[in-house]
Amino acid sequence: MVDDDDLILEVAQMSLEVVGGWEVTTANGARDGLVRARAEHPDAIVLDVMMPGMDGPTAAQALKADPETADIPIVLLTAKVQSADRDRFADLPVAGVLAKPFDPMRLPAELGSLLGWT
8 A cells, every 4th residue: 555644544544454454555655656566576666656756557557557557457546536537547557546535444345356356
């Protein structure tokens, strides 16, 4: 889970671990997320869209361009869910988009569905 907001990271991590039963690693910001993805090679990455320094779409492209992380599925997490935003995200190498705010009780099921895990 990659986000620059510690509260979002905490709520999402708790949701995915407690409700979903998943093991979750968090990264504060895209650059930290890129480093952790290479080191830990997670089953999937959830990327916030709007982060300082490097945004989620740029990070997604970097992950897909790196042979070490290219096979990791990516889901974007964003408050930008207008049709113009979704059109922009459609061109990105991501499995899907989750909207903020999210329901912590439904997050694991929604993420699992986007990833084809359920």
